[in-house]
Amino acid sequence: MWIEHFLQLYLQRECAMSMQNYMRVAARTSADRRYQSGTDIVIVGNGIAGLTAAVEARRFAPDVRIAIITEQSHPTINTPSLKQFAMGKLDREQLLAYPIGTECAQRIQVIHGRVEEINAHDKGVRLSSGSIISYGSLLIATGSVASGLPAHLPGRDFDGVLTLHRLQDYMNLRRRLNEVDDAVIIGGGAHAIETVMSLLYLGVRTHWLLRKKTCLSGVLDQHASELVLRHIQQAGAKVYTETEVMGIAGNVGAVAGVVTNHHQMIPCQLVAVCTGMRPVTTLAQRCTLPMMYERDQGIFVNNHLRTNVPGIYAAGDVAALNNPQTGVHQTRAQWYSAVVQGASAAAAMTGQTTAMTGQAASGASGQGQALPVHFFGVPWHATRLGNLSFVTVGSPLARIPGSVTLTDSFKGTYRRLVIHDDRLVGDISLGQAQADGLAIKRLIDEGASIGAAKEALLKGTFDARKYFSQQRSISVMALARQRNVWTGQPHPGDDEGAPALPSALPERDSLSFDERIQHRVARPVSIVGSMPYAPLPGSASGTQFRGFHYPGGKEKV
Known part of the structure; x- marks a missing residue:
């Protein structure tokens, strides 16, 4: 032994x-x-x-x-x-x-x-x-690096105040969890939500402080936010909206509680700061x-x-x-x-x-034209909170002239589609079933018409593989009407001087690059895709840049 x-x-x-x-x-x-x-x-x-x-x-x-x-x-x-x-x-x-x-x-x-x-x-x-x-x-x-608490906040350096970002932060958290009965989580994003759910899982009484009335305000509308907040409250967390920390109380250098802008003292032994990060x-x-x-x-x-x-x-x-x-x-x-x-x-x-x-010159349509797709495409995010999963893709809160917003809410699920010119612009999906975020992202990136998929997207029954397979078949049929793909001979009325197509079309993978690596993150893929080149905008283009920073502290607007 x-x-x-x-x-x-x-x-x-x-x-x-x-x-x-x-x-x-x-x-x-x-x-x-x-x-x-x-x-x-x-x-x-x-x-x-x-x-x-x-x-x-x-x-x-x-x-x-x-x-x-x-x-x-x-x-x-x-x-x-x-x-x-x-x-x-x-x-x-x-x-x-x-x-x-x-x-x-x-x-x-x-x-x-x-x-x-x-x-x-x-x-x-x-x-x-x-x-x-x-x-x-x-x-x-x-x-x-983590944004952390304001430098002037009283008590920010007490033992038990942790800004969670790197390995050392989580090692400190793990070491002290056995001594924690109550914890305060500060932040309104996905990082804070996941931290709240983790502490609830461990049986810690969790107090969640949000500066705004909603969570994930940049990607969720009010209805979706209320659904997430209600889900977290039902899981056992106490949620404080429109609440900010004015100071942290201590006892011999250790955290004893936080004081809010509502003059409320919340006792705790741990303050976890999840207020975002900056590059x-x-x-x-x-x-x-x-x-x-x-x-x-x-x-x-x-x-x-x-x-x-x-x-x-x-x-x-x-x-x-x-x-x-x-x-x-x-x-x-x-x-x-x-x-x-x-x-x-x-x-x-x-x-x-x-x-x-x-390689991308043929495009997903197979018609020999490059698609209006950008290399990394639109942003997206997916996470799971207990038995609730949510996915956001593109610009689900966009207000575009001529766009249409469709929503569906049923038994704890919620979906929101923003559609412009029969093309998907943004998507919010919340529910027990995990939406296929990468497939939805592909729909937006490729600017595909979603006429036949609207109801499935709205009801959460969208079958990506079936949809893209059908789209490929439609593209092939469109080509067949122009050229006889089996004999190489043009149809009557076609331009007889045009070259014949080959007798067989190459089979294309129905999955996008993003989808191909979804289950291979641990081993990065070799195919990195190819999309139209987007040069950096110049400083004279108006644009989103507030200022270009140069060495020596100079700025050029």
């Missing part, structure tokens, strides 16, 4: 040491002069966007030199699983996005350090240690060539993740992508989006996009 016990302790120690050894290996690799003298691809940040880009770039280009520069003290983790980890459902080692040693196996150099400046003229980055690392292509994947744009400010960015909006990139500075790309939480519906550049701080962006950046940095652009 003592031997088995010894072996168990040894294995536990080895698992713990594997995390610590990551930083030791990273520190040793920083002394590799070959990579400091010049690297083909340099990636700043080892979040999922950065590591995905490195792994995919290695697969696209087996011989290029790739280096990741990171300040992070642990390997890349699966951040959506952090709440499961805090609840005790996962161990720390189960959070790893890739197996330990992936970087070594893929010949990816890991350099532990902080990048202080980008010298875009000479294509090099300067580290805090003084080392200069040159690059052929540079990817900024520095992620985001880390420091390197955009410290680039020797002016880089287009906004402090709260991220670094502006085009459909190939390129910034306006030659040779420099951005991906993940720091990258501001164009929303094709609004023309506004926005970050998409989601795991799924970061994986797609990392793979796409790898393709762009290794010269794969030119070859891939031709």
Whole structure:
């Protein structure tokens, strides 16, 4: 028995040491002069966007030199699983996005350090240690930081006030949960909602404070918000709308409660702050060539993740992508989006996009014309709250002249469709059944007519595979009326000088790129798709930019 016990302790120690050894290996690799003298691809940040880009770039280009520069003290983790980890459902080692040693196996150099400046003229980055690392292509994947509580808020530094964002925050949460009877959650977004549901699952009395009257006000209408709030109240949470924290009370330096703007004291032992995040744009400010960015909006990139500075790309939480519906550049701080962006950046940095652009020329209709689809398309979000799931796609709150809004509410479910010119613009789906968010996103991205699918979308019975298969068949039939696809001979009345079509049409996958990787997030895909190129707008185009920030604090409006 003592031997088995010894072996168990040894294995536990080895698992713990594997995390610590990551930083030791990273520190040793920083002394590799070959990579400091010049690297083909340099990636700043080892979040999922950065590591995905490195792994995919290695697969696209087996011989290029790739280096990741990171300040992070642990390997890349699966951040959506952090709440499961805090609840005790996962161990720390189960959070790893890739197996330990992936970087070594893929010949990816890991350099532990902080990048202080980008010298875009000479294509090099300067580290805090003084080392200069040159690059052929540079990817900024520095992620985001939590917004947190206002700096002037009394009691914000008491023990028990946690701003939940990174691994260390959730490790602190997990350690103290056994001592918590009451918790206050601050924030009105999906992050706060998921935290509330996690604490309720553990039996913690949970008080949820929202600054507005509704939750997720940017994507849910009032009816949908009320449904979510009612669901969470029924799960056991106490919800306080239009409520703000004016101060945090303490007892010998530890949290004892919060004081609200309604002069109410809510006793608690834990305050979890889930008030959003902002992109880390420091390197955009410290680039020797002016880089287009906004402090709260991220670094502006085009459909190939390129910034306006030659040779420099951005991906993940720091990258501001164009929303094709609004023309506004926005970050998409989601795991799924970061994986797609990392793979796409790898393709762009290794010269794969030119070859891939031709693949979409046939379009989904098969008629040899490019579709009016944008590379990353419209934003979307999906999550599950106990037995309630919700999906939002596109612009469900849009007010477009000539558009029609359809809603359906029945027995705890709610759906909202915004339709313009028989094309879907936005969608909200709430209910026990999980809506196919990626299929709905594809409908919007491709601008497909939804005449035959309106009722199914509204009732939650939309069958994506059947619908897109039928659309493909309709396209084939349309071609057959113009050309005899079986004999290659034109129909009577056709232009006899036109070339005949081949006798068989190539079969196209009925699933979009987004759908193909839905169940493959753990292993980023190699196909990154191809959509029309959208250049960055110039500063003279009016536009959504309040100001372009340049090094040295100068602004150009």
